Amino acid sequence: MVAKRVSYKQIQLQQSRMDDCANRVNLFRDKYKLPIYTLRLPGSRLYVINDTGLIPVLQRQIRTLSISPIIVRIFSHFMGISEPALDIMGRDPIEDSGFVHQMTIGTTKGLAPGPNLDDLNAKAVNILNASLEHTPTRVKMFQWASHEIMMATTNAVYGPRNPFKDPAVRAAYYKLEGGLLTLVTGFLPSLVAREALKARRIITEAFVKYFAENSLEEASVYARNRYQYPSSLGVPVEDIAKMETGGSIGLISNTMPATFWTLYHIFSDPAVLEDCHEEVKKAVRERGGENYLDLAYVKSCCPLLVSTMQEAFRVHSIGMSVRAVVEDHLLGGEYLLKKGSTVLIPSTVQHNSSTAWGKNANDFYHKRFLKKPKTKHNPVAFRAFGxxxxLCPGRHFATTEILAFASIILLRFDIKPVKGPWDTKLYKETNAAFRIPNHDIDVELFLRDCRKWHIIFSEPGKPMEISTEDLPSTSKEA
Structure with a gap:
């Protein structure tokens, strides 16, 4: 069976913005109720997956339905990798020995649960905690949370000579992030993405200087691995810098808005605030007039806070998992996917599915991810990390950082809007994978506890059950 086609005229995706695209795929799901359908675009064919049951079937076809050709395209269009370097990076893209697969392994080693991740998490959360000693009493909440996460993450990853300490690099980052989708398409970037191209150059030059000064000696294992493997294959330093420039988007672009939305939903709802505060304060020990927050306790014994964070991911993530069809494939023995086409799994389709999440799928429910029969859901439908x-290798790093920031804010401060009630309705879908607020919120921070705070890990990092792949095999649903 060929996936049923929805006409190009019906969708007019070439005129759609990112948010309009997300809305349309949801509308088509509800209107046609198809498990999978085809979108015909000029020169290409897209298959959109609606049925949650097809996702595990698709994900098992790691070579026939592969992300690697997409990543090579990103190397070329978004990162601007040179032709000689692309020759190296594009070799055997769907094979285990290929650059894409080996680079993924190197990245994962630096972020997988274990000593390397424990060290990275400890550095990031202690940077966050120290920074809060100097937090103003009034801030723009999205701007403030984003800056704190950006600096904690990049300082922990890149060490004392972190390029993002330069305000010019930070400003360029936001311009590059804003031009992501335009650059990825590869359509006349010199005309329609000039600001993004200029921003990419600024960050790339900062990383070239960073590498030239041997700054990696004081950096994380994650950062060293990302340099050493391509360098060993003869990739020029400037191209490694371009790759790291593009990689910075994956490192921080989603964690920043996810942190904002987690804080937003905690502090804008009195019931959520009370639940999370009562839970987190049990993770605190007082010694010698100073407070010690045990983040290991938060991760393992604060299910309401963890659930609130996961629900923020579910409600506000808008990314799409993408696969290239390398060979003709009969998906699930029923749906023919043609070579050269692209398969999309929109997270918005899965995240507001009443079949997967129940009748209140469109509501924010902070207890949704608690392990109780009444809150049972299909974990495959949670697509925030692909x-x-x-699957995103940095999910444990990012979620630990978000939980640490939310916990210490809960314990040290109360947050209230400067004017009027919390705005719960307006947002934009201009980030590649996360909604951002339509306008920033001016808030005031009121100090709860003026004692000195420390963040500790009472035991080595234990991975949280964030995605389907993190769950015990007996609890996974296909």
Whole structure:
């Protein structure tokens, strides 16, 4: 069976913005109720997955339905990698020995649960905690949370000579992030993405200087691995710098808005605030007039806070998992996917599915991810970190950082809007994978506890059950 086609005229995706695209795929799901359908675009064919049951089937086809050709395209269009370097990076893209697969392994080693991740998490959360000693009493909440996460993450990853300490690099980052989708398409970037190209140059030059000064000696294992493997294959330093420039988007672009939305939903709802505060304060020990927050306790014994964070991911993530069809494939023995086409799994389709999440799928429910029969859901439908072989390797780093920031804010401060009630309705879908607020919120921070705070890990990092792949095999649903 060929996936049923929805006409190009019906969708007019070439005129759609990112948010309009997300809305349309949801409308088509509800209107046609198809498990999978085809969108015909000029020169290409897209298959959109609606049926949650097809996702594990698709993800098992790691070579026939592969992310690697997409990543090579990103190397070329978004990162601007040179032709000689692309020759190296594009070799055997779907094979285990290929650059894409080996680079993924190197990245994962630096972010997988264990000593390397424990060290990275400890550095990041202590940077966050120290920074809060100097937090103003009034801030723009999205701007403030984003800056704190950006600096904690990049300082922990890149060390004392972190390029993002330069305000010019930080400003360029936001311009590059804003031009992501335009650059990825590869359509006349010198005309329609000039600001993004200029920003990419600024960050790339900062990383070239960073590498030239041997700054990696004081950096994380993650950062060293990302340099050493391409360098060993003869990739020029400037191209490694371009790759790291593009990689910075994956490192921080989603964690920043996810942190904002987690804080937003905690502090804008009195019931959520009370639940989370009562839970987190049990993770605090007082010694010698100073407070010690045990983050290991938060991760393992604060299910309401963890659930609130996951629900923020579910409600506000808008990314799409993408696969290239390398060979003709009969998906699930029923749906023919043609070579040269692209498969999309929109997270918005899965995240507001009443079949997967119940009748209140469109509501924010902070207890949704608690392990109780009444809150049972299909974990495969949680797509905030992708899934399968392309599951985000940084999910444990990012979620630990978000939980640490939310916990210490809960314990040290109360947050209230400067004017009027919390705005719960307006947002934009201009980030590649996360909604951002339509306008920033001016808030005031009121100090709860003026004692000195420390963040500790009472035991080595234990991975949280964030995505389907993190769950015990007996609890996974296909």
């Amino acid at each position: 899934g399968g072989s392309t």
